[in-house]
Amino acid sequence: MKIWVTGMHLSLDQREQLEKLGHEITMLQRESDIIECDVSEVEALVCQNVFTYRTLNEFPRLQVVQAVSAGLDRLPIEQLKERDIRVYNAGDTYAVPMAEWVVWQLLDFMKYGAAFREKQQNRHWEKERRLLELSGKTVTILGVGNVSEAIAKRLRAFDMHLIGVGHREKEVPFVDRYVLMDSLYDVLRVSDVIILALPLTDDTYHLINQDALAVMKEDSILMNVARGAVIDEEALVKSLHDGKFFGVALDVFETEPIQSDHPLYEFEWVNLTPHNSYVSDQVNNRLFQNVYKNLQQYTNYFS
Known part of the structure; x- marks a missing residue:
C-alpha cells in the first residue's frame, strides 16, 4: 500500500x-x-x-x-x-497530557496559584486564606471518549463527584453518573466544574451558548480542551463581563490563533493556552x- x-x-x-x-x-x-x-x-x-x-x-x-x-x-x-x-x-x-492540563488548571484556580505567584514576584510574605478543596466538588464532563476517561481517572483521586454527558445510551464506568444531552442543563445547574472534551459536530457547535452559560453556577469553573467552536465565544465574553465564573481555562478557540486584542485577554480569572494541552x-x-x-x-x- x-x-x-x-x-x-x-x-x-x-x-x-x-x-x-x-x-x-x-x-x-x-x-x-x-x-x-x-x-x-x-x-x-x-x-x-x-x-x-x-x-x-x-x-x-x-x-x-x-x-x-x-x-x-x-x-x-x-x-x-x-x-x-x-x-x-x-x-x-493525547489523552494523558490533556487530562494533566485539566488537573493543572483546576488546581491553579482552587489553590489561587496566580495570587501566590504575584506575592512571590513582589517578595511579599502573606498567607492566602481563600484556598478551596477539590474534594466533594461536582464535575461534569461533556464527552465520554478517551480524553474524558483520562480526566475522570485523575479527578476521581481527588474524591470529586463525576458526571458524564453523552449522545447515546451506553455504559460509562469511569463516572459516577451518566446522562444524555437532553439532561445537560440539569447537570450544569449543579456543577462546580464543567469540562468540555467532546467532538465538534453540527450538534455540538455553540453547544455552550448564552442559555447554557446562564444556567451555570456564578462561581463555577469552565474548561475547554475540545474545539473552540463548542463555545459561543461572544456569549462567553458577555457572561465574563457580567462577572460570571470563578475561573475559565481555554486551550482552544473559535479562530486560531487569537489576536492580541481579543477580549478574552482582559479577564484575570481566565487562563489561556495556545492549543497546547495535547503536547508532551x-x-x-x-x-x-x-x-x-x-x-x-x-x-x-x-x-
Missing part, C-alpha cells in the same frame, strides 16, 4: 516498521506540500488537514485515512463514508503506536 505521511514525524526505525508491513512510505514535511504532488496513486493518508489543500476526488485510489488528531472535524467525513474509505483517529494519543514528551511515540496498530489491522483484514 502506498502511504503518504504528513502531520507527524517518523523516525527511521518507525518508517522501517511500517515498510515491513509491506507499505511504501512517502513523507511530506508540511501538509501544504501536497498541493504540488501527484496524488493519483496514494492508497492511504496519515494526515491532519490535507483536505484543506486537495479535494477527495483527487485521490481515486484512497482506501484509508489515519488522522493524527483525536477529532475528525477537519476531514470530509460524509464523502469518505460515501467512498467507503476507512477512517481512524489518533485514539488515546510521550505523544509522538504513542501516536505512532496507534497508527501502526490501525494500519496493521487494516492490512491483515484485507490481505
Whole structure:
C-alpha cells in the first residue's frame, strides 16, 4: 500500500516498521506540500488537514485515512463514508497530557496559584486564606471518549463527584453518573466544574451558548480542551463581563490563533493556552503506536 505521511514525524526505525508491513512510505514535511504532488496513486493518508489543500476526488485510489488528531472535524467525513474509505483517529494519543492540563488548571484556580505567584514576584510574605478543596466538588464532563476517561481517572483521586454527558445510551464506568444531552442543563445547574472534551459536530457547535452559560453556577469553573467552536465565544465574553465564573481555562478557540486584542485577554480569572494541552514528551511515540496498530489491522483484514 502506498502511504503518504504528513502531520507527524517518523523516525527511521518507525518508517522501517511500517515498510515491513509491506507499505511504501512517502513523507511530506508540511501538509501544504501536497498541493504540488501527484496524488493519483496514494492508497492511504496519515494526515491532519490535507483536505484543506486537495479535494477527495483527487485521490481515486484512497482506501484509508489515519488522522493524527483525536477529532475528525477537519476531514470530509460524509464523502469518505460515501467512498467507503476507512477512517481512524489518533485514539488515546493525547489523552494523558490533556487530562494533566485539566488537573493543572483546576488546581491553579482552587489553590489561587496566580495570587501566590504575584506575592512571590513582589517578595511579599502573606498567607492566602481563600484556598478551596477539590474534594466533594461536582464535575461534569461533556464527552465520554478517551480524553474524558483520562480526566475522570485523575479527578476521581481527588474524591470529586463525576458526571458524564453523552449522545447515546451506553455504559460509562469511569463516572459516577451518566446522562444524555437532553439532561445537560440539569447537570450544569449543579456543577462546580464543567469540562468540555467532546467532538465538534453540527450538534455540538455553540453547544455552550448564552442559555447554557446562564444556567451555570456564578462561581463555577469552565474548561475547554475540545474545539473552540463548542463555545459561543461572544456569549462567553458577555457572561465574563457580567462577572460570571470563578475561573475559565481555554486551550482552544473559535479562530486560531487569537489576536492580541481579543477580549478574552482582559479577564484575570481566565487562563489561556495556545492549543497546547495535547503536547508532551510521550505523544509522538504513542501516536505512532496507534497508527501502526490501525494500519496493521487494516492490512491483515484485507490481505
